[in-house]
Amino acid sequence: MIRSKLIQFISSSPFISPTSFSTINKTFLSSTSNGAIYSIRMSSSGSGTKPKVFVSRPDIPKAAMKLLEDKFQLTIWTEPRPVPRDFLLQNVGGSDALYCLITDKIDKELLDAAGPNLKVIGTMSVGHDHIDMPEVKKRGIQVGFTPNVLTNATAETTLAVLLAASRRMFEAREELLNGGWAKSAWGPEYLCGQELTDSTVGIYGMGRIGQAVMKRLKAFDVAKFLYSGRSAKPELKDEANFVDFDTLCKESDFVIVTCALTPETKEIFNERAFSLMKPNCVFVNTSRGGTVDQEALIKALKTNQIFSAGLDVMTPEPLPLDHELTKIRNCVVVPHIGSATYKARTDMAVTTAKNIIAALEGTPMPAKLC
Numbered sequence: 001m002i003r004s005k006l007i008q009f010i011s012s013s014p015f016i017s018p019t020s021f022s023t024i025n026k027t028f029l030s031s032t033s034n035g036a037i038y039s040i041r042m043s044s045s046g047s048g049t050k051p052k053v054f055v056s057r058p059d060i061p062k063a064a065m066k067l068l069e070d071k072f073q074l075t076i077w078t079e080p081r082p083v084p085r086d087f088l089l090q091n092v093g094g095s096d097a098l099y100c101l102i103t104d105k106i107d108k109e110l111l112d113a114a115g116p117n118l119k120v121i122g123t124m125s126v127g128h129d130h131i132d133m134p135e136v137k138k139r140g141i142q143v144g145f146t147p148n149v150l151t152n153a154t155a156e157t158t159l160a161v162l163l164a165a166s167r168r169m170f171e172a173r174e175e176l177l178n179g180g181w182a183k184s185a186w187g188p189e190y191l192c193g194q195e196l197t198d199s200t201v202g203i204y205g206m207g208r209i210g211q212a213v214m215k216r217l218k219a220f221d222v223a224k225f226l227y228s229g230r231s232a233k234p235e236l237k238d239e240a241n242f243v244d245f246d247t248l249c250k251e252s253d254f255v256i257v258t259c260a261l262t263p264e265t266k267e268i269f270n271e272r273a274f275s276l277m278k279p280n281c282v283f284v285n286t287s288r289g290g291t292v293d294q295e296a297l298i299k300a301l302k303t304n305q306i307f308s309a310g311l312d313v314m315t316p317e318p319l320p321l322d323h324e325l326t327k328i329r330n331c332v333v334v335p336h337i338g339s340a341t342y343k344a345r346t347d348m349a350v351t352t353a354k355n356i357i358a359a360l361e362g363t364p365m366p367a368k369l370c
């Protein structure tokens, strides 16, 4: 309310033209081509010689901001939501580095807007499908990312959605709240689900996160682990069998997707893949929504072709409130919280800051993508 009043006041202020900045305690206001006024914070006067870093979110863990503030002139988007595209395009120009998130699309248009000074992009993520990598490489821009530090948190989330989907936790809560439990009481088949004990678990994409998921699932007395993806990993020969994609779909009681989104994995879980799966199959996705043909998944869930799904990722994100996925009984959906622990997010932010510092100071990045 106060903010919208402030914006109204600023909009009608004769001192602020559509392209000008106005100082309010180091917070600057800028309007976009459609007339909306947003604010950014600048960490120093702007006339210094420090390299310029655009930070696309204000709620970056403090430990990382401190590292950046000490060395650079920062321009920081001030609202805890993704920076509007047109605003980013208008304000990123002249930056030496860009601190971005998976919600920021880094494409040719954005790189053009940033201009020739841009030397490094630090993405606070392990996934990088939001970055046009060929274009970035062509321009000689370095990219840093955050592998390893979010592996455990994401593996934990994978288990959480797997168990919620296999043991029908969302349905159970609904029953508790809507009186269903009061009606049926304890019943032999009431809210029964699928058990991991003696099951076959298939992991698609046995990278760092896939392996961390397998390690945790071993405690559940799984009978067999299968995995599929680009290539077999000899070091896993005693723990899991490398199989082709169809075998993974056909033989697994749980199919878990932990691969990166690439042109090869785009919508690889399609109608045909779901038709191969067992009716008791629990499908879990904590990678990217784009690996799934969502209409095909919805059909497979509605027709009980598979038992249930646990999804941390989907298309689009955020999911509209009335989206079909939110209404399907046997689908557990959570809002992309894979790496959402304080520890992981702090480590991701610090790694991103260190990547940017290293690139701008000409030393090796802790986690370099290119």
Ligand SMILES: O=C(O)C(=O)CO
Pocket (backbone or CB within 6 Å): 102, 124, 125, 126, 127, 128, 150, 336, 337, 338, 339, 340
């Ligand atoms: O790091 C990533 O790629 C994420 O999806 C954040 O959880």
